[in-house]
Amino acid sequence: MSDFDLIVLGAGPAGSAAAATAARAGLRVAIVDKRAFPRDKLCGGGFTGRSLTYYQEIFGRPAPDIPTEVRSDLMFGAHGQVLGHYTDIPPIRMMMRLELDNDLLATALGFGAADFTGVGNTTLDPRAGTVSFGDQVLRAPVIVGADGVNSATARALFGQAFDRETIAFALEIERPETDLPLRIDFGAAEWGYGWQFPKPNGVTIGVGGINGRNPDMKAALRGYLKDLGLPDDTPIKGQFLPGGTFRKTPGAGRILLAGDAAGLVDPITGEGIAYAMKSGQLAAMATAEALLAGRPETVLAVYTKSLRPIHRALNQARLIRPLMFRPFLREGFVAGFRRSTRLRRDYLRLLAGETEYGPITRAALARAPRHIWRSLRANRQAA
Ligand SMILES: Cc1cc2nc3c(=O)[nH]c(=O)nc-3n(C[C@H](O)[C@H](O)[C@H](O)COP(=O)(O)OP(=O)(O)OC[C@H]3O[C@@H](n4cnc5c(N)ncnc54)[C@H](O)[C@@H]3O)c2cc1C
Secondary structure, three states, X not given: OEXXXXXXXXXXXXXXXXXXXXXXXXXXXXXXXXXXXXXXXOOOOEEOHHHHHHHHHHHOOOOOOOOOEEEOOEEEEEOOEEEEEEOOOOOEEEOOHHHHHHHHHHHHHHOOOEEEEOOOOOEEEOOOOEEEXXXXXXXXXXXXXXXXXXXXXXHHHHOOOOOOOOOEEEEEEEEOOOOOOOEEEEOXXXXXXXXXXXXXXXXXEEEEEEHHHOOOHHHXXXXXXXXXXXXXXXXXXXXXXXXXXXXXXXXXXXXXXXXHHHOOEOOOOOOOHHHHHXXXXXXXXXXHHHHHOOOHHHHHHHHHHHOXXXXXXXXXXXXXXXXXXXXXXXXXXXXXXXXXXXXXXXXXXXXXXOOOHHHHHHHXXXXXXXXXXXXXXXXXXXX
């Protein structure tokens, strides 16, 4: 039995941020992952301004030291049509998760986290506060489950991680082209979108949307590739992402959930790396506070309170999501995007992680009557 102050299960952005924060605060922290690193993770690898800010705060470095494609222009399309090529967007960084997650883990280990990656399947005993694998048993007063969208920790606590009908599902391919633009295509999937994210050595193309609304996501990807004029000859990979639903109480007892395991993905943009890192940091800070006070039983309350701003942002995003994605209303969004410089600027800043939902939600609700009117008119013209 090895004793720690904190065990972190999962070494993605949430887990490495938790381990880095705990180690920097002087806690004895173990980071455990079933996979050996470097390991891949299906993702667009879009690293927004929000991600960069959190990265700098948590990992204490200016930017991940890995190959990165930085673009400040974006092509925006809707339903097979290009609406515009905008050249003044805040920069979006794009990188491969294989390299990003390896960089995050290496930094956390450099701060002193104990490395238990590549250990295969793990067993969590929430009551005993232990995690075991092979013939090893680790014990700690607090455990952070940062084990992703299929979180075994959430399953151990609540029976299931998420209802797969209401969360999102996405498909992606990797292609070798290096000269393609950064591109977002609204409506490439129902209640979601398509993306073309250039990387230093190729391009990631994907479609994603609420799973229950997209019974044939492969057909959506094929249609999107056709719109992009690209062949349909590359292996496809798919994964769920919990955009649209999050756990109001992110854990139970002394077990906390962070990142995807807690459902912290933006339901409009699908951005999850930033909130994963932030929630990992907050979980470690809550652990340090509760242990320092000699009251580990308060850790979940402290953590839940600290997550309020993220929960508020996700609720605000959920409130305006129907204005963009509900079939009856989406024409109004597209028409508004064409005409309104402000709507366009707000959306592009949101996508780049340069603004929060508060002002956008207020503006969207104020514009809702005009939006509904535009939708009515567009639907009537199409009929
Ligand atoms: C197709 C797709 C595209 C996306 N594009 C973007 C994007 O461009 N930008 C963005 O910001 N977000 C994007 N996201 C969301 C983003 O990938 C996630 O929100 C983010 O990876 C969450 O980080 P995490 O640390 O919570 O979980 P993960 O990154 O999933 O890491 C979880 C870790 O836990 C480990 N693990 C799992 N089970 C166990 C276990 N039982 N024991 C030990 N370890 C375990 C796994 O091996 C893994 O290393 C995308 C998601 C998808 C599916």
